[in-house]
Amino acid sequence: MQNKNIIITGTSRGIGYEMALQFANAGYNVLAISRKTPQILIEHENITCLPIDISDENQLQQVNEFISKTLKKVDVLIHNAGSLLHKNFTEITTQEFQNIYKVNVFAVAELTKICIPFMEKGSHVVTISSMGGIQGSMKFAGLSAYSSSKGAVITLSELLAEEYKENGIAFNVLALGSVNTEMLQEAFPGYEAPLSAKEMADYIYNFALTGNKYYNGKVLQVSSTTP
Template identity: 60%
Template structure:
């Protein structure tokens, strides 16, 4: 059985990813502050515990789990967790900017550093970004903290792919368009997205399994609408 680690699993795309991988007999480590929804799934091949990307002790807890329970092997890491803020730039406190970056950028960095030692050249790290973080894409007022943090992980992906190209793992980033999630409802109240969380999760799952054969250090825009 292969092993996949997924963050942001309490709802939306992350929750759907956990179910999809578990149904295909992957061992799944589901990481989220609220682990209750995943715990209710009752799959023998799903493990979960309350997890905060901003806490170094929790990052080490994930590393220790992989070492002790999975014999030190990770095949896929999906950085799905994301913090969101819709607020005018001048009204956004510096602490609020830091809080968004703590999850979307620094938490992603910290977990990656913890788990890379357990990955091989065939392993795949997939980061979930946003179309709002893509240079030249349509931008929206109020999303300066969120979209700029999502832009940071796009460039980070390119840099890490270059740094690890000889020994792996493979790094790619998906910039998602509109998906019917709670985060979308907060960003664009009343907007009906063309894709459900389950539909997008199915695409991400398939890409995570096969995409490393075709891409490394690449940004793929997964969007059929604006926003």
């Protein structure tokens, strides 16, 4: 039985769901955070599910309480949850723009704040970003809110890596290319991505456990296509 504690957001489906199962099946203690909780995750002996909305700062305090009372320490934090909006820029309301940032940026910052006091030397924070957030990469019309938010968390991670390097906490970003998830299909119906959620989850699983030995404050582009 592994004694590492893994926190993953966005575990109701797709990559987050696959990662939660993979870590749990390998014997790690998993805290799975998502608004909806699949029954298979609820029933797994190594998974604790918190059905909360991470864009709500008050609900995030449940994570703080659970770590304080149960986990005591956090070894790996994976910011996987994301909100995607495919809409022309001039048609996006201020509220819609804010909602994207609440999930993709502000929740990442708040959850990281909660976890840092429980992280020791060797801990790893992995933020899942997008190729759309990489400066100079090809951009796609209709993704102004989403891609700009993914660029924001890249910079945030780089700054936190510098701020907490003396603590031995590593912060890295994986900028993913297209993955065949439900979220992608909802935004781009009919588009077939080259990688499945399970295949990408396998990569992130290994990187989360070992990537901090080789990287800190880095952005790795994980895309099999050009662009």
